[in-house]
């Protein structure tokens with residue numbers, strides 16, 4: 078068990094939190110934060126939890142808002158923008174009026190919503206008024222529980238049946254993690270046959286190393302369609318943790334596409350449950366590490382309903398002295414007759430001191446399953462590199478191109494095109510194709 | 519002989535622990551087309567790779583002068599920018615890197631080296647389209663990954679397309695004719711012939727006299743066991759076609 082930061086204990090002992098939150102925090106501390114000895118946390122940079130000031134950042138003032146505004150990307154066509162700064166929804170920077178079904182929750186309403194959208198028993202999030210979840214996955218939920226104890230408010234999105242929406246939620250962290258933390262929370266419920274394009278961004282403002290512990294809980298109803306694009310492009314000193322829990326109903330289609338290229342250390346936990354019949358999930362993830370960055374992701378998919386289908390693709394590049402890890406754990410439950418699971422996990426080692434780990438895991442409790450997985454860790458292809466050099470391309474660009482090529486099959490799925498171009502530019506910068514940033518597309 | 523573009527003197531090179539080039543000498547003058555023939559495994563591709571600067575090849579003796587400069591001290595990308603082009607025997611597939619992007623980046627790298635501005639996007643496309651027409655390539659190839667899923671013959675045409683766009687001073691074409699159907703051989707030969715010019719030189723590695731009917735060489739060399747064992751005019755190729763290599767390599771042994 079890692080040493081629990083003093084400041085978290087101070088919060089648990091002090092008067093600043095409302096009593097139910099305080100007792101939740103006490104329970105979290107008693108159970109212990111994840112440690113490197115916990116199965117699914119071995120590659121995460123957990124020292125980022127030490128010496129953090131977990132106290133929630135104050136509601137952003139003019140200065141924080143100005144900082145946040147300065148890093149907002151160009152508006153995304155067709156998407157209404159919602160901005161959350163240091164865990165607080167910021168109407169001044171958001172679309173006005175609020176899109177239908179969007180609200181902010183605080184106090185009792187927040188607690189009630191947590192109960193209402195609580196996913197299944199497998200990933201039941203704790204709420205200030207509910208005890209900690211028990212069971213094997215419980216430590217994987219600990220940071221979600223920590224968020225429940227500390228998030229000042231939550232952004233709630235509730236789309237009525239049959240509706241169609243496109244939203245962009247931008248989380249900006251402006252505070253120095255040594256002073257205050259950002260605990261953003263999002264609760265999403267998609268009604269029957271609703272369709273949502275959701276773009277989620279995590280950005281940093283200012284050069285202070287921020288600390289974030291984000292929590293997203295999604296409930297996707299029967300026949301609904303969710304296309305969720307997640308971009309983590311925090312600044313080079315940021316510490317980032319996030320938990321995403323999903324429960325998908327009958328016949329729904331969920332497509333996730335994430336790119337994580339920022340932060341000094343980032344850990345992403347996804348706990349996904351295909352509860353309904355014939356629910357389908359696509360999980361596409363790209364992670365880029367450079368310098369001494371640590372990027373770790375754990376994705377657990379529970380196939381519970383008959384015919385549940387998952388396709389998972391991960392492409393990670395570890396350059397410099399970075400560490401990039403992806404652990405994809407597929408569980409197929411007794412009831413998931415005819416389920417299918419397909420994993421393609423690939424990492425590229427692009428630095429002599431870099432580290433990459435990809436780990437597919439399958440846990441099957443039913444005979445009638447179609448499951449496949451592939452996992453590789455490789456290096457830049459010398460023949461390809463020489464071919465590019467022999468055409469006059471300089472080394473830096475050749476390497477950047479080959480890295481781009483490595484993630485391209487996944488990254489090219491980003492839609493709409495305007496977003497894909499933004500991502501390509503961000504990646505080109507990350508891949509140091511400074512010579513010709515636009516050319517990579 | 520005209521001013522030499524390439525001058526190789528007593529070149530020895532090792533790869534994978536084997537001495538493959540064993541005292542090879544060759545001069546190629548401006549405006550000339552030379553053909554190199556020789557048995558499998560004799561060192562033809564090794565020579566091409568050594569000239570292009572592929573890593574893993576150790577030069578143990580000798581010199582290579584390109585337009586009066588020591589070629590061997592240049593990095594592969596510098597050689598390319600200085601006008602050396604290698605058409606690969608086995609062009610490499612690079613999925614995810616766009617074919618037209620590579621063409622443009624390669625051209626701009628060479629232009630930058632010459633102190634020229636980047637090529638205008640419109641002009642560039644016009645030039646590429648014209649060359650593709652000459653190579654009878656569908657424009658769809660532009661948007662595909664470099665050689666990705668190309669057939670053997672399509673890869674070879676793509677090499678020649680790159681060559682035509684880059685207009686190198688010295689082109690080394692390693693078995694560009696192998697894997698081509700009869701019509702494609704004509705197309706590729708036409709492409710190569712359009713590049714013939716007084717200020718350029720072309721070195722063709724080939725196993726077949728047939729190619730030399732379309733691209734008539736000034737000189738023909740036989741490379742065996744790592745060195746040039748015989749040189750002659752185009753009639754040498756005809757003679758090789760009739761008699762094989764034994765009469766030469768036997769004599770050289």
Ligand SMILES: Nc1ncnc2c1ncn2[C@@H]1O[C@H](COP(=O)(O)OP(=O)(O)OP(=O)(O)O)[C@@H](O)[C@H]1O
Pocket residue numbers: 533534535536538556557558559560561562563564565607
């Ligand atoms: N990396 C390597 N390691 C070991 N041996 C090598 C390596 N590369 C080439 N060789 C050997 O060097 C010799 C010359 O090879 P090279 O490819 O130059 O022949 P070539 O004349 O081009 O033959 P071909 O007509 O079949 O294309 C061969 O015997 C080959 O096996």
Ligand SMILES: [Mg+2]
Pocket residue numbers: 562563564607692693
């Ligand atoms: Mg060869």
